[in-house]
Amino acid sequence: MKFLFFAGCKIEKELKHYETSSRAVLNALGVELADVELNCCGYPIRHQNMVASIFSAARNLALASRQRLDILTPCKCCFGNLKYAISRLREDRDLREKINRLLEKEGLFWEEGIQVKHLLSVLVHDVGLSAIREKVRHPFRELNIAPHYGCHALRPSRVVHFDNPPAPTLFEKLVAVTGAEPVSWSRRLECCGNPLWEKNNGLSLYMMQKKLEDAHRAGADFLCVACTYCQIQFDRIRASHPEEGNSSWKHKLPSILYPQLLGLAMGLKERDLGLENNAVDSRHLTRYCCR
């Protein structure tokens, strides 16, 4: 099983441990990753210029098809935008021709065929829960996890086909396989607020705050995410910009990345998982492991 790894722009500088932990987990589960220099998925520019966004995505897809490899990305926004671009290219012949004319100048071409998969869907559908269960050596005990889905993986469902949009279960299953208890919380499908960061910071922090409070009320010890932008929001941005008068949330309910959770249960090297790199201290996660 081999995929082209699509890290996305933000991971290298902001969240390197998301990449190292994802690679460690996938490697341990026998998933091979190839690396080619790719460009931005086109998600950020989508607000300003849809053609530029779709061309950015299509270039990555064309590079992947040159490698004859499907794409695996740990970022839900990259995943969402690459899928969205495929749907637009599929439905719009004029756009497809325009994009292919641009690609042609580099000897590239987009055509149907390359699949885009998110880390979580590869784990559930390609690796399989039973294969993961076999590798879990130190299951968690008495650990309540609030899985946060991330909008762009779930919706628009006709484009992304990630899971059942109103009632997804994929993330809960993946949490349960580590021995942790997935808590049920009402805001689990809502937005983390990051898309509005640096556009309307007050609103962005408010939305995050509402989610944190809800997960806390539901009895979660940790929030668990599987998206670069969501983790930047719940971890980096929360630590450096606590909402006014709410600095207690700087330490409460840390957010961890799913490969950190799974990697710990699998007994992988802690250096690769990078728990100490989380801005909101989450090192006590190791205490829930049964050894």
Add this chain to the structure above:
Amino acid sequence: MIFNTALYLSLFICVLGLIYRIAGWFRLSIGPDVAGESAVDRLWHACKTVLRALAGLRMLILFKILFIDVLLQADLFKAHKVRWLFHILLFYSFVVLVFMHAMDDMVTRALFSDYESTLNPYMFLRNLFGAIAFLGILFFILRRIRKKPFPKATSRTDIAAIVLLSVILLSGFLLEAVQIFSAPIFDEMVADYMRSDDPEETAPLKSYWAEEYGVVFPEAVDTESPELLYAGQKLHEDYCAVCHVRPISAFVSYPLSISMRSFANALNAIRADIWLWYVHFIACFIGLACLPFSKFFHFISVPLNLMIRTKSPQVGSDDWNRAVKRSIGMDACTHCGICSLHCSVMPIYRVTANPNVLPSEKLLSIQRIASGRHVDRNDYPAVSAGSLACTDCGRCTAFCPSGIVLHDLWQASKQELACRGFSGPDQWIRERSAGQWASLSEQCGLPDIPEPDDYLLRNMAPEAFSNCVQCTVCANVCPVVSVPDSLSSPEVTPQQVMNLLRLNMRDLAMGSRMVWDCVTCYMCQEHCPQGIRVADILYELRNMGANRLQKVRFMESGKPEKDGGSDGTSGGNAI
């Protein structure tokens, strides 16, 4: 006389220029975070840092940087192996030529007591290093002609540097070639060293030099007679051989000289050797005088930048020298374009044709803005759009062979642009209500937003939203509609945006807070019972806004754009 005057003049210009450039590091700044600092403050902090570095252990680190990063150019090696090879060849061959050839009286003679420029190995080595340097230049010319990832990849300063280096090298080779066959030089040397002007006495030497050294005399010289040649050889051994070897070791100039033999008499008559000598040294002195103002300045700025750069991903806000570091960083750019080749958002440039998307080109614009020189207000929207396209992935910094901390420059310049009123549509939209924006674009004479003719705006076609039954499901599931008024007060809800579109009030829809505070969670679209692509429509309204707000804002500021900007590629419309 001319030589010395030109030398001192060019040295004087060079020193003055260097002072001017170095003063610029303390005087100019980019980024509001350093705007308040005075030049004296900066100089003070820089001096302290330098002294501390010289005194402490940092000295060892600086030596390491000097050796690995500057002399071996490790960053360029990592970024591009072939370019590294040719850059090293060009650089070191020039360094050798400058010290051992141009400054031979001072350097070479001091090192080797038997030095004569017309003896081996010096003659051979001069040709060798000249040839290597020429190979390097040829590679850079070919690369710039062949591989053009973006149109402005070669700037005027690049061309000037390449032309100047080529003139220096070519005139050097030509000069030597002409000197080889020069009869006037032969006559001067004979007069100086043999102290004879008797034609009978010098005839054997002429014969020998015409035969063995390729000198071309205006009169016919007998090179057939073995006696004459033998006598010439004797004379040669007495007077010339101490300083002269056969020119065959000048493996570039000698063949060049042979190929020019048919014009030799004419060239000797006009003393081409003197003219070429002027061309050669004047070109060198122009290079010296222009050093602070040309691409050659990177000999100074790049090593310095490599020594002062901060390798941590974020330049600390407590770094007192960050303003100076930014200025030196900007000066260290050689416009090699490696950053743009690896830029994550390069495809955006391919669509919008805004060169300011590319780091190498954006840096040129930012240099202009920081220096305050000829900044056209028309440039700002394009620079701003280019800056906003950056995703801050840090690849440009990682690949920069000059070690420029580019991502810090981008952050600073983004803030600088915001201070000058070019923050971006997400900020501008908050300055006015939707109604105000709509009436403003009417006042500015902008036509109603045209019918979406682009497939891009497929979702804006009437059939895309005409099915809306105003059931308010979208408003009920929208996480933004329900937030407190202090954070966002969408005057209209998603279904009201659809209604505005149905009424063809696109400007009003576009300017509404609902459109710009949308978190793109797609809840509305997912839940719409009529299957309307609500979130997609909001996306496209923002696309329109990004274009239109820039125009309105620009026209409102009183100065019209250079061109209509309606072709999708010009400045105001760049993104």
